[in-house]
Amino acid sequence: MTIDRRDFMKTGFAGAGLGALVSSGLTTGLLAGTASADAHGASSLAGTEASEQALADLRAVLARIDAGFADPVWRISTPGDLADARRSVMHALQHALEIFLEGDRARPNFKRFVTPEKKLLGDNPDAIYHHAWVDAEHSYRIRGNLADATYTSFTVERGTAEGGMSTGVGATLNDTQFETDADGNFEIIVSAKKQPGNWLELAPDAGSISTRHYYEREVGVAADRMHHIPLVIEPLKALPPPKRAGDAELAAALGRVGRFLETTIQPFGGGTMPKYVSRVPNQFPQPSRQSHDNTDTGYAAVDNVYSMAPFVVKPGEALVVRGRFPKCRFASVVLWNRYLQTLDYANRRTSLNRKQTRLERDGSFKIVIADRDPGVPNWIDTEGRPFGMVFWRFLLPEEDIAPLVTNVVPIGDAAELDLDAALFSAHPRAGGLASR
Secondary structure, eight states: OOOOHHHHHHHTTSHHHHHHHHHHTTTHHHHHHHHHHHHHGGGGGTTOHHHHHHHHHHHHHHHHHHHHTTSGGGOOOSHHHHHHHHHHHHHHHHHHIIIIISOOTTSOOOEESOBTTBOOSSOOTTEEEEEEEOOTTSOEEEEEEOTTOSEEEEEEEESOTTSOOOOEEEEEEETTSSOOOTTSEEEEEEESSOOSSSEEEOOTTEEEEEEEEEOOOSSOGGGOTTOOOOEEEEESSOOOOOOOOOHHHHHHHHHHHHHHHHHHOOOTTOSOOOTTBOSSTTOOOOOOTTTOOOTTSTTOOTTEEEEEEEEEOOTTEEEEEEEOOOSBSEEEEEEEOTTSOBOOTTTSOOEEEGGGOOOOTTSOEEEEEESSOOSOTTEEEOTTOSEEEEEEEEESOSSOOOOOEEEEEEGGGTTOOOOOGGGGTTOOOOOOBOOO
């Protein structure tokens, strides 16, 4: 008996259609196999204990993290804040599943690290990031195109082989350090042993590669669904197909997922903080291109100078920040919640890069952070949040960076355009956009 595909689609899931399939003998083997499994009972599932335990362990990790939000160290006091915390866990889980559940270090793929719907570890509305899980025992070729990015780089993350948080930078390569053709195409060899041409070194403890593609545009690139960056990573040598993954492989993958959650979901302010992080609300550490060193900070960019502080802005108030952009490749300021997730940049103005910032007549800027529009050009929307994080990036600065001077004022006073020029007398130059 033969069944036309259209007839199968019409009847295959109806009672008569299923009966026809049974009578035709097409399902005899399947039904017989099921009956055999039933006869054996639970013994037919022997050998799945590892994944069963791994699933239980993952559930326990999620439960511990959620219960931990009650610890005073998290300072969670409102239902909205707890919702943010739980959402951050789900975003981290989403990323861990994408990278570590089906990931193959011998045959890696670049995945979008963050998107408007998946935010973690301090994302950026003006950048597209990718992440690939790799192994120093293998060698790879990266092929791609700059796609008109303001800046492109590749960073090897240390300590991530088993899902843990990055312990620092193993090696980095930016677009001033590798060759491209006239159309922006490039190839980079990634390996432990030095190679001629464009080469990215894999340290013995290398576990993953992060890519950065920064843009200074009127519309943040991370929310641009049409923008595509051609990029692929592949093993340097042809490999046979991997063996079929079984229970042990699934258990190991689930263990890496749990490890990623446990090592990345941490309260802000615990332990030793980098010098660029302020513990004082509304006061920024002086950004310094002489003293910054991000090589020991997980998922940081060694070419960036950072400055970060918590913001506390009550309803009816505004945080006014004055400063000057240095001559550099890229600069921006962005708001995060306390879980290092950007606010809703797809629908609100929650960040500003230099292209989006209107300068004062003397070349300085005045940026206002508030819960509603105070009637100024450079307003950053807090979404009505009374607290969060403000994060500055200055990429490859070529000169000293002016202080970031702050004042908290009534929101009705934020539109005042007076600016104390003496504050910036030591930094009279206004940084312009650097050519690519």
